[in-house]
Amino acid sequence: EPLIGVLAVQGDVREHVRALEAAGARTRTVRRPGELDALDGIVLPGGESTTMDKLLRAFELRDPLRAAIGAGLPAYGSCAGMILLADRVLDATSGQQTLGGLDVTVRRNAFGRQVDSFEEDLDMPAVTGDGAPVRAVFIRAPWVEAVGQGVDVLGTVATGPAAGRIVAVRQGSLLATSFHPEVTGDGRVHEYFARMVRSSSS
Ligand code: GLN
Numbered sequence: 001e002p003l004i005g006v007l008a009v010q011g012d013v014r015e016h017v018r019a020l021e022a023a024g025a026r027t028r029t030v031r032r033p034g035e036l037d038a039l040d041g042i043v044l045p046g047g048e049s050t051t052m053d054k055l056l057r058a059f060e061l062r063d064p065l066r067a068a069i070g071a072g073l074p075a076y077g078s079c080a081g082m083i084l085l086a087d088r089v090l091d092a093t094s095g096q097q098t099l100g101g102l103d104v105t106v107r108r109n110a111f112g113r114q115v116d117s118f119e120e121d122l123d124m125p126a127v128t129g130d131g132a133p134v135r136a137v138f139i140r141a142p143w144v145e146a147v148g149q150g151v152d153v154l155g156t157v158a159t160g161p162a163a164g165r166i167v168a169v170r171q172g173s174l175l176a177t178s179f180h181p182e183v184t185g186d187g188r189v190h191e192y193f194a195r196m197v198r199s200s201s202s
Pocket of ligand 1: 046047048079083108109139140141
């Protein structure tokens with residue numbers, strides 16, 4: 001069984017641990033550089049990306065995590081985690097940096113101040129096969145404003161003022177969603193990531 005880390009400097013760590021274990025992975029919470037050793041994949045949870053950026057430096061995790069992701073460690077970022085994986089961020093706070101690796105431009109808090117959080121059903125055929133849509137929970141979420149070549153769009157908003165906005169992407173070993181699949185009890189996004197990890201470590 002693959003060993004998947006969950007970055008545990010901030011955010012909803014426990015929910016990701018539970019979803020990954022339900023998907024058949026072993027898990028380890030990651031707060032120190034040494035805890036990156038021997039991981040087969042890592043999850044970057046939601047939270048607040050500017051705070052997480054500061055904490056990553058304070059915990060001396062930023063450089064080793066960047067290096068690991070750059071060397072091909074599969075990573076899944078949700079919400080703030082998506083921002084951490086993005087190469088470019090719009091509406092970043094001054095001095096905010098990301099880990100990068102994912103050739104996308106994201107916009108922070110993109111859905112507007114009035115709509116802090118909302119839910120939507122998303123068709124994600126690459127993730128669900130022919131199954132039911134994924135109930136996506138967005139909480140002060142970013143969207144993906146532009147994608148580079150080699151980035152697959154896995155999900156877009158279907159209706160409303162944000163229709164057409166990209167909210168799930170994959171580029172090789174990197175997966176990112178604007179939303180929080182760990183809070184719904186629907187394990188399919190974590191199962192998809194666990195399959196990515198298994199096929200990359202075999
Ligand atoms: N708005 C947050 C940020 O910019 C992300 C919110 C979340 O992760 N739920 O980091």
